[in-house]
Amino acid sequence: MMKYLILILLLSFEELSAQKDGWYTQGSFKPDERIEFVITNNLDVQREHCPVTITREQFPMIDLHEMWVTIVDPELPSFEGPTAELLRLQGGHQLRAETNGHAIYHQLDDLDKDGIWDELFFQVDMPPNSTKSIFIYLGENIRGWNKHYTHANIGSYCRHQMPFWESENIGWKIWFANSIDVYAKRKPVLMSNQLYMENYDGYAVSAHNHDWGSDIQSVANSFGGGAACLFEFPDHPDSVSMPRYTPKKLQTVPKSYWNAGQVSDTRFAYEVVVNGPVRSIIKIKAFNWDTGNGFYEYEQFYTAYAKQSYCTSKIVYKTILPNTPDVRMGYGFRKKKEEELFVQEGGMVVSGGPESIKDPENIDDRKEYVVDFVGTGLIVRDEYQPEYQFVEDYKGNHTFRIKSPTNNSFELLLASAWSEGVVYNNKEDFMKYMEKTRLEYNNPLQARFNKIHKKSN
Missing domain, CATH: 2.60.40.1180 (Golgi alpha-mannosidase II)
Structure with a gap:
């Protein structure tokens, strides 16, 4: 009896091996x-x-x-x-x-x-x-x-060119030149093509399809859902320079949320690098950035991933001509207005709380739509030795100063969630996601070539 049992076990093992190696x-x-x-x-x-x-x-x-x-x-x-x-x-x-x-x-x-x-x-x-x-x-x-689970494209949205990149849970777009606007979905769906093709108001897009959700990020003159910056003055550690805010003397038109003329001020160019199915990449070039204390140009890549609520970014400075010593690269996002969740550990910072969602133009008597929770998280890889810095200016922003860039570049990860989504829709679940993502981001999967197999062998 034992002989037959051993034979059955051996055959079962061989079948499993054949499934794996067949x-x-x-x-x-x-x-x-x-x-x-x-x-x-x-x-x-x-x-x-x-x-x-x-x-x-x-x-x-x-x-x-x-x-x-x-x-x-x-x-x-x-x-x-x-x-x-x-x-x-x-x-x-x-x-x-x-x-x-x-x-x-x-x-x-x-x-x-x-x-x-x-x-x-x-x-x-x-x-x-x-x-x-x-x-x-x-x-x-x-x-x-x-099937595509991510999307990226450049669309004419409200009369100007804008890049969009999204997963089924969260989407990102650049409305104010380099500061990110974030939109969230109620059900897993790709919909940014509808936003830019039909030119729907992001705050009212759910009137067309409830699953599409809403814009969830207030930007104005802040870092919004994410933006690059420079720390140019070590004696004033919370002072930052932003590429869409340059000294008035350099501008040919009055200062606003936008840059001035494309010849005289910082200019931006967008490119679709990859569009799905499981990752999508947008490239942003910033040229002619004169801070008044230096001259800079950079390229930035934003990547959205299937089944994830984060995107990653790599920023590569192509031109660095500072007039002051010890200039540091940086990145940050706007602190939540009613912040109830704040966690900063090493290269990770998370901000969350209830959010009042409404078109900022205030054109009518529509009431603000209050959601219980909107969360944003930023992770900078440990290898770049990020230093946390709160910036009071520009409506208050959580930022990191980069101590050890690699070849004038560094990498980061941005994540968002809201209480009306199907995943990470409360502060506890969002924090678990951020903590796990931080581990994974700092320890990417390793792939190594093993061998070539030929069936004749």
Whole structure:
């Protein structure tokens, strides 16, 4: 009896191993070559929808067309195949029945626009302190529609060009040149294309579709939901310079929320780098920024991620010509007006509380719409040695001064949530999300090439 029990256990183990290590197929797609990468989670926490980036230089071969790459997680359940109705609806590119794992959404992104992809990007779930093999199958495969979970574009919104980037939970846009406006959804949905195509008022967009939510960030002359700055005067540590506020003598028109003329003052240019399906990237260039105490130019990248309520950003200063010593780069966001939640630990600061939402123009007698909770969080990676600084000016802002940039650049993460969303809709859950995200952001998943497999072997 014991002999048969051992045999059954051995067969079961072999079946599990075959599922994990067996060769993936999808309909008529039966590849005979694959690349194995091993992903490592070195944290003692479960990670969901966690970003993985593999650069082209990490590949053993780099001359690969997009349609010759299929990313498979061998631990995910295989798709059983489409119904006749679905196949008729979606046509020949519909995903077919799979074996030995499941194809996952991915992107091969050309970041420098030279026609050659630079990074492979996808997301995975990882148990604590674990490793996972991901297989990249090679061979022409034209099947598999990619649902988009993020969006980025530049639209003409209220008569001026604005960049938008969003996940299904939270969206960001630049209304005041470089300070972020934030909008939140009641249900997971992409909707910024409706905002800029139809030119809907962000404070009244839910009148068109309740799920679309509302703008939740007051900006005016503040840092809003996030903005770059410089600390130019060590003797006045809370004094900041902002690229949309330059000395009056430099302006050809009176100072306002906007910059002055595009020749005489700071100017901005926007570019869509990547638009989905699982990450979207906007690039912002700031030129000709004369603070009165120095001259600066920078490039900034904002990236939205599928299934997350945060975006990340990298700021790279291309020109740094200070007239004063010890100038520090910085970044911050506006303190919540009725702040009930404030946490600052290391490179993380969180502000939250009830929020009165209303079009700031006050054109009629519409009452303010009060929501129980709106939260914003900022994380700067530990490696840049961020120093917290509250800035009283510009309506009060939580900021970080960067002590150790790398090659004149640094990286950060912004997150938001509100009480009418489906996730992190109270201060306790939002703080848990921020604390977990801080751990993950400072300890990104590691991906290493393992080997090339050939079926003939």
